[in-house]
Amino acid sequence: MSAVREARPAPDDRPLTEHLRHWATVRPAHRAFTFVRFPDPGPGGAPAATGVHDSLTWRGLHRRATAVAAELTRRTGPGERVALLLPQGLDYVAAFLGCLYARVIAVPLFGPQLPGHSGRLAAVLHDCEPACLLTDSATAGAVRDFTARHAVPGAPVIETDRIPDDEDGRTLPPPDPDDIAYLQYTSGSTRTPAGVMITHRNVVANARQAAGAFGLAADTTTSVGWLPLFHDMGLVLSVAAPVTGGWPSVLMDPVAFLQHPVRWLRLLGGYPGTLSAAPNFAYDYCARRVPAPEAARLRLDRVAVLINGSEPVRGATLERFQRAFGPAGLRPQAQCPAYGLAEATVLACADRPDSVPRQVACDRAALARGRVVPAGPAGDDPALLVDCGAPAGQRIRVTDPDTGVPLPDGHVGEIRLRGPNIGLGYWKHAGRTAGTFAAPLPGEAGEWLRTGDLGALHEGRLLVTGRAKDLIIVDGRNHYPQDIEETVQNTVTSVRTDRAAAFTVPDGNGDDDGELLVVVAEHRQNLTVRQDEWAAAERLARTEVAARHGIRLHRLVAVPPGTVPRTSSGKVSRTACRTRYLAGCYRSDADGAPGYTPDPAEARR
Numbered sequence: 001m002s003a004v005r006e007a008r009p010a011p012d013d014r015p016l017t018e019h020l021r022h023w024a025t026v027r028p029a030h031r032a033f034t035f036v037r038f039p040d041p042g043p044g045g046a047p048a049a050t051g052v053h054d055s056l057t058w059r060g061l062h063r064r065a066t067a068v069a070a071e072l073t074r075r076t077g078p079g080e081r082v083a084l085l086l087p088q089g090l091d092y093v094a095a096f097l098g099c100l101y102a103r104v105i106a107v108p109l110f111g112p113q114l115p116g117h118s119g120r121l122a123a124v125l126h127d128c129e130p131a132c133l134l135t136d137s138a139t140a141g142a143v144r145d146f147t148a149r150h151a152v153p154g155a156p157v158i159e160t161d162r163i164p165d166d167e168d169g170r171t172l173p174p175p176d177p178d179d180i181a182y183l184q185y186t187s188g189s190t191r192t193p194a195g196v197m198i199t200h201r202n203v204v205a206n207a208r209q210a211a212g213a214f215g216l217a218a219d220t221t222t223s224v225g226w227l228p229l230f231h232d233m234g235l236v237l238s239v240a241a242p243v244t245g246g247w248p249s250v251l252m253d254p255v256a257f258l259q260h261p262v263r264w265l266r267l268l269g270g271y272p273g274t275l276s277a278a279p280n281f282a283y284d285y286c287a288r289r290v291p292a293p294e295a296a297r298l299r300l301d302r303v304a305v306l307i308n309g310s311e312p313v314r315g316a317t318l319e320r321f322q323r324a325f326g327p328a329g330l331r332p333q334a335q336c337p338a339y340g341l342a343e344a345t346v347l348a349c350a351d352r353p354d355s356v357p358r359q360v361a362c363d364r365a366a367l368a369r370g371r372v373v374p375a376g377p378a379g380d381d382p383a384l385l386v387d388c389g390a391p392a393g394q395r396i397r398v399t400d401p402d403t404g405v406p407l408p409d410g411h412v413g414e415i416r417l418r419g420p421n422i423g424l425g426y427w428k429h430a431g432r433t434a435g436t437f438a439a440p441l442p443g444e445a446g447e448w449l450r451t452g453d454l455g456a457l458h459e460g461r462l463l464v465t466g467r468a469k470d471l472i473i474v475d476g477r478n479h480y481p482q483d484i485e486e487t488v489q490n491t492v493t494s495v496r497t498d499r500a501a502a503f504t505v506p507d508g509n510g511d512d513d514g515e516l517l518v519v520v521a522e523h524r525q526n527l528t529v530r531q532d533e534w535a536a537a538e539r540l541a542r543t544e545v546a547a548r549h550g551i552r553l554h555r556l557v558a559v560p561p562g563t564v565p566r567t568s569s570g571k572v573s574r575t576a577c578r579t580r581y582l583a584g585c586y587r588s589d590a591d592g593a594p595g596y597t598p599d600p601a602e603a604r605r
Contacts (some may be wrong), residue, residue, distance in 0.1 A: 015175050015200035016243050017100050023246045024062035032058040033249050038256045056090055067166035078103035079130035085111050088253045091160045092229050093239055095134045103175045106182035108230040111139045112146035122150035123184050126194055136161045167285045177201040177428035183427050184232050184342045195427035196342045198233025205420035206345035207244035209393035213350045214224050214305045218246035222271035226257035226264050228408050232346040237277050257461045269299035277307035279570055281498040284317050287324040299327030305353050309338040311571050312482045313386040315359040318560035332356045339388040343449055345421040349462045358387040368477040370412040372456045385463040394419025398457050405442055412456045412465055416448040468477050470574050474505055474551050491544045492537045495521040499564050516554035520577050522561050529558050529594055559586050563596040
């Protein structure tokens with residue numbers, strides 16, 4: 001009986017701190033969190049195969065978190081913001097939970113070493129106005145230099161690895177469930193990052209929703225993740241859900257994954273009932289980068305759930321990943337397409353691990369008119385939409401984007417959500433909050449979240465078609481940029497996978513309604529782009545885009561690797577790419593080779 005009792009999570013929706021205290025009491029010596037380090041082998045050395053595992057027990061984590069909390073209570077007070085500028089690891093987990101114990105508002109961020117995001121980091125720090133900054137001794141110097149260089153208002157820098165453990169594991173008063181636990185800053189793919197106010201109740205509710213959707217439990221589940229902990233999916237699935245449910249969590253650094261993706265796959269096979277999540281591009285990356293002989297040596301029969309979300313889920317990616325790793329024991333049912341966003345803490349809808357992922361073949365012309373009509377058996381080049389499952393413990397409506405009137409199944413409209421996981425709003429943006437988080441539905445009581453995403457309900461399950469702000473409308477027909485980008489990258493072999501941005505620009509003739517389609521695409525690494533070859537590729541892409549999508553491609557612009565802007569979570573930022581294009585940042589050199597010149601604003605950052 002005692003073992004069964006210990007496996008149960010703390011009851012009700014009490015804050016994460018009470019769940020941590022619960023597990024530290026009933027399972028004090030059980031492994032809670034593990035961070036796997038992959039040391040640099042040095043010049044000429046082989047990469048580490050298994051890495052070095054550092055772990056904290058539930059009692060050890062509780063003591064580390066309460067030690068951080070004690071330091072914070074000496075420096076600041078409840079409701080103040082505390083920014084986390086730490087590298088991925090156990091200190092990040094303890095610092096985040098320590099903020100919750102101290103009843104301050106955590107702001108999960110990243111250190112200034114993350115390339116290409118210094119402007120975003122500075123903007124967020126100015127917006128949240130932290131009372132102090134949590135980092136470690138190895139990063140503290142860079143943090144102080146960064147805040148001085150970007151004129152961030154002075155805040156003390158606390159090095160968490162220099163705080164001695166709280167051997168007593170002191171008892172601190174719990175926060176109110178409706179207090180703000182942390183600010184989850186949006187990735188900024190279509191606008192300036194804004195901090196979503198996530199309450200203690202929100203995060204526990206979403207953790208429980210994830211556990212229910214995927215059948216997760218303390219004695220059968222292990223989370224394995226490389227997603228950064230400042231990302232909503234990484235924070236909830238690698239920290240909040242394990243703390244709520246009482247199962248162990250294994251972390252690795254995102255850079256270690258990008259260097260050798262097989263490391264993630266080995267960890268997935270190393271523990272029972274593994275749960276993990278990644279954006280669509282990561283699954284393609286694994287399928288491309290892990291050779292078949294190496295894949296055959298993996299053991300993936302223990303993988304329970306692989307969530308595919310954070311960007312449009314592609315059916316071709318699901319198929320490629322299964323072909324590559326099915327021989328290693330990966331069950332097709334383990335791949336679970338999902339939909340979520342920061343405003344809903346993270347998870348909103350998910351396919352469950354008891355069925356193979358489904359695609360709906362849609363009539364392409366009907367989809368362009370906003371209808372999901374299954375293509376006939378002899379359908380001409382159907383549009384394939386991945387089924388992202390049913391709502392995970394919340395309510396969903398698809399509505400007319402302009403009027404808010406709910407639409408029947410099979411009609412494309414704006415996705416709206418309502419549930420206990422929906423955040424309070426945007427930090428310091430009351431107007432934007434009212435328009436996004438408090439939208440009424442005609443004829444229904446209560447407030448609904450406007451996601452800004454487009455989709456349709458089909459047999460009670462969600463099909464996501466794209467972002468409303470990214471939608472390309474030409475001659476009254478809807479075109480989704482991710483579909484055009486996929487067509488281009490499948491047609492032009494010199495284009496890097498998932499490194500293209502499609503958008504429209506004014507036609508320059510003074511006609512307000514005239515829009516031209518442009519695709520900016522990075523060419524492959526170590527490739528010399530010749531003008532005549534690229535002109536031929538552009539003609540081929542123009543033909544294919546016209547045939548598949550019924551729209552004329554005005555320009556296909558080749559740019560150097562690394563110059564299509566991406567958000568901190570890895571998604572292509574079409575808005576930022578369009579801004580660079582219009583500013584003339586993408587230029588050719590004297591020999592016609594693609595080049596890139598940052599605009600003055602970027603240069604100042």
